[in-house]
Amino acid sequence: MIDLLLTKPNWNDVVDDQDSIRSRMSLLTDLETVIWSAVDRAEARLWLCNTVAGFNCVTLLHQRDLFRALLRTPRTKRDLASQLLHFMFDTSPHKLGSVLARRSHVLEKFFQGNPKRVLLWFSCSSSGGGLEQGKGFKALSQFAFKNRDICWEELEWKGKHGQSPAVVATKPHYFLDLDIQKTVENFLEHVPEFWSSDEFAESVKDGDIFFIDRSFFVxxxxxLMYKEEYKDIWDVVNEFLGQQPFSSLCGRLLIVLEDQDLCYLVESLCESLGPRMELQQFNDISNLFAILVSKCGAYGSIDQLLLLNAVTAQRRQLLRLLRDEEAWEPQEKINEIVSKMSAIPSNPNILTTILKNKYKMKTIEVIKYVGLLSWLLYYRLSRECQNPESWESLFVNNQIGFRNSNKHTLPERDGPSEEDCSGFDSSSSVRVKSRRKKKARKKKRTYYRDEDGDDDELLDYDSASQKLVSLSNTRSWLLSTDGYSSGLSSIYQSTFIDSACLGG
Known part of the structure; x- marks a missing residue:
């Protein structure tokens, strides 16, 4: 029998069965060891980063302040700043380009002694009847013609003789005859005015020049950020941090954080988001994780956060990993733990007993054990509830009232259907509506995803070619958990499993 532990806690009627508690806690500790033997720590970190990226209540101001604080942390700032700059190069190069344009004279050193960079930026090409000028070439030719009195002699031509300004004014394509390499070398040596000119600054303003040598500009x-404390660069960084989607920032930046800083970020977010998320429904599993962490207070280590995240917010990923053929040994050990846990006499107040003994452990330790217990329950449900009969047995054993329904799908989100509320009225109008709905549903894809985007792992719908269970072999129920208005179909069994294991 699977005990869903749905009994309402009674703090005054808890039997302090120390032997039972010690046995269960020992098995949960063994489960933790098995999980860490199967899960690579780097993968667990990635799962945590994905969960954090799913927080949907982070304000733009909060995310800006949070990442700015991390950029100021000595042990983190260089790696994090480098990752952030690469992100900005990819998405908003013009923001940094505007900073560079105001200091374009520094690029004089960028090109000195580097013919490859010179040719990449100042080269030009001609196609058809028109002239296609590169940004650097355009800046060079415009500056040269505008300031011909100070730099025309520095232009090097490929032909036997040079071109006069008067000729080039009527035939600008003659600029194609310039020897770019030698001309730029002359400008580097004799025309310093060019490198701080408006023409050259305009050429680098859009940030395309960053792609010539990213590492140099990073x-x-x-x-500029840390040695010169240049205000303009920090203004641009702060603006960028306050404009990007939080999930995008997390996806690009969290992977480079040290454990201590990742832990700080998770703590800071959860402390501020937890109370706000408690007022919302659990429509996102990341929200529940934030609430749990916000209740934990002080942390022992990031490993506890990684484990708590794995058994709650990333429970499906963990289950999928353990179902891999190569994970047969951990799976056997978990099955053994399940057998031993099932052999311990049932205690309807097991959760209450664990929580009542929390003074012996830190809060996060208590929540970790409850999380392990919920995942073990999740694991058992995924294995043992595979047909309608097993589900009805589960309801009966856990005192969940239910009624059979003729429907094979869940009611609409806004409440029970007309059929459900009418005492299963089988009038012709209702039957017509039901047939229309069923006909429309048949046209929909039979590949379902859960609320956090994962494949419905519990039903093994991993292949598009795999069909749903025949409707003749499915059953639907209305549950008593909220007055028989919530529906459950065996097609949607993972919805109930998620709720049962996570307090829904």
Whole structure:
């Protein structure tokens, strides 16, 4: 029998069965060891980062302040700043380009002694009857013609003789005859005015120049941020941090954080989001994780956060990992733990007893054990509830009232259907509506995903070619948990499993 532990806690009627508690806690500790033997720590970190990225109540101001604080942390700032700059190069190069344009003279050193960079930025090409000028070439030719009195002699031509300004004014394509390499070398040596000119600054303003040598510009902007404390670069960074989607920032930045800083970020977010999320429905599993962590207070180590996240917010990923053929040994050990746990006499107040003994452990330890117990329950449900009969037995054993329904799908989100509320009225109008709905549903794809985007792992719908169970072999029920208005179909069994294991 699977005990869903749905009994309402009675703090004054808890039997302090120390032997039973010690046995259960020992098995849960064994489960923790098995999980860590199967899960790579780097993968567990990635799961935690994915959960954090799913927080949907983070304000733009909060995310800006949070990441800005991390950028100021000595042990983190260089790696995090580098990752952030690469992100900005990819998505908003013009923001940093505007900073560089105001200091374009520094690029004089960028091109000195580097013919490859010179040719990449200042080269040009001609196609058809028109002239396609690169940004650097355009800046060079515009500056040269505008300031011909100070730099025309520095232009190097490929032909036997040079071109006069008067000729180039009528035939600008003659600029194609310039020897770019030698001309830029002359400008580097004799025309310093070009490198701080409006023409050159305009050419780098959109940030395309960053792609010539990313590493150079990453280091340049890091120096601006931390050595020179240049205000303009921090203004741009703060603006960027306050505009990007939180999930995008997490996806690009969290992977480079040290454990201590990742732990700080999770703590800070959960402390601020927990109370706000408690007022919302659990429509996102990341919200529940934030609430749990916000209740934990002080943390022992990030490993506890990683484990708590794995058995709650990433429970499906963990189940999928353990179902892999290569994980047969951990799976056998978990099955053994399940057998031993089932052999312990049932205690309807097991959760209450664990919570009442929390003074012996830190809060996060208590929540961790409850999380392990809920995942073990999740694991058992995924294995043992595979047909309608097993589900009805589960309801009976856990005192969940239910009524059979002729429907094979869940009611609409806004409440029970007309059929459900009418005492299963089988009038012709209702039957017509039911047939229309069923006909429409047949056209829909039979591949379902849960609320957090994962495949319905519990039903093994991993292949598009795998069909749903025949409707003749399915059954639907209305449950008593909220006055028989919530529906459950064996097609949607994972919805109930998620709720049962996570307090829904």
């Amino acid at each position: 280091q340049y902007f890091i120096d």
